[in-house]
Amino acid sequence: MDGRQLFQDDEQPVGFDGSKLFKAKPSEIAIRFVFGVGIALVAAVIGAVFGPKAGGLFLAFPAVLPATLTLIEKKEGTTKAWADASGGVLGAIGLAAFALTAVLLLRWNPLAALLLALGAWAVVSGSLYFLFRKTELFLMQDKLLSRSR
Amino acid sequence: MSIWLIAAKALLGGFAVIAFSLLGQAGHPKRFSGLFAAAPSVALASLAMTVIAKGAGGAVPYAQGMLIASAGMLVYCLVCLVLIQRLHALSGSILAWSAWFAVAGGLYLVVDH
Numbered sequence: 001m002d003g004r005q006l007f008q009d010d011e012q013p014v015g016f017d018g019s020k021l022f023k024a025k026p027s028e029i030a031i032r033f034v035f036g037v038g039i040a041l042v043a044a045v046i047g048a049v050f051g052p053k054a055g056g057l058f059l060a061f062p063a064v065l066p067a068t069l070t071l072i073e074k075k076e077g078t079t080k081a082w083a084d085a086s087g088g089v090l091g092a093i094g095l096a097a098f099a100l101t102a103v104l105l106l107r108w109n110p111l112a113a114l115l116l117a118l119g120a121w122a123v124v125s126g127s128l129y130f131l132f133r134k135t136e137l138f139l140m141q142d143k144l145l146s147r148s149r
Numbered sequence: 150m151s152i153w154l155i156a157a158k159a160l161l162g163g164f165a166v167i168a169f170s171l172l173g174q175a176g177h178p179k180r181f182s183g184l185f186a187a188a189p190s191v192a193l194a195s196l197a198m199t200v201i202a203k204g205a206g207g208a209v210p211y212a213q214g215m216l217i218a219s220a221g222m223l224v225y226c227l228v229c230l231v232l233i234q235r236l237h238a239l240s241g242s243i244l245a246w247s248a249w250f251a252v253a254g255g256l257y258l259v260v261d262h
Contacts, residue, residue, distance in 0.1 A: 001234050012178040020175040032170045033163040040162025040191045044155040047211060052199075053261060056214020057253050059192035060222045064166055065229070066242040068173070068186055073238035080179050081238045085229040087183020092223040098189045099216035102196060106209050110200040118193060125184045138180065145230045 001146045002079045009083055010138065031067050039063035060095055086141065090132065094125025154202045161194035187222060217260055221253030
């Protein structure tokens, strides 16, 4: 893990590069589609066989991450893959906020509940990201978990 | 559950994964784009289809299961951070699945029984 490369990457402004949306190779899109279909299928089948709560577990299974991290490592190196997984930690807390919002609000209004749950994921994971970015928390996480050079 | 509902969940899940992963790919810096690695893509598609087919009451237990397993997702990502430096991305992130199974499965057994 290259600490300098990680620091330089962290210094970039936050945003989206629209041109990158169309740069994904068809094979990369296909891999993600297959993993997405696969895990949705597993969740549905387990839900039908063992009950919906057991099936629901697989709605939070990291099926696509190995493919994503491997593609990033191949193109940009291990440090960038590590940084992506580091963001995933905060996204996972947002995922819990999504599920909790859905549990609490689905019976009230399903459409609004799913939209608010998506909003909860975005607000919680985004807020945590900016909190970690503005403070020393990313640095603390790096010191704790990385073998930086 | 009908085969058509399972197929619709699977297809919609696949398209949702593509949408979120493209957003992640376009995002910068990498830690920010990593947020999309844990996006509720399959969950959103699957819960929406369950609501359409079975109503809100049918979707709540799925969301409860997901809430339990999101703790597994958090631990998975932390274990990934440790393993991908030592084993590289593919082996590290696949081996880290065992952490997800231990945490999500363990919590499910404790909470559900």
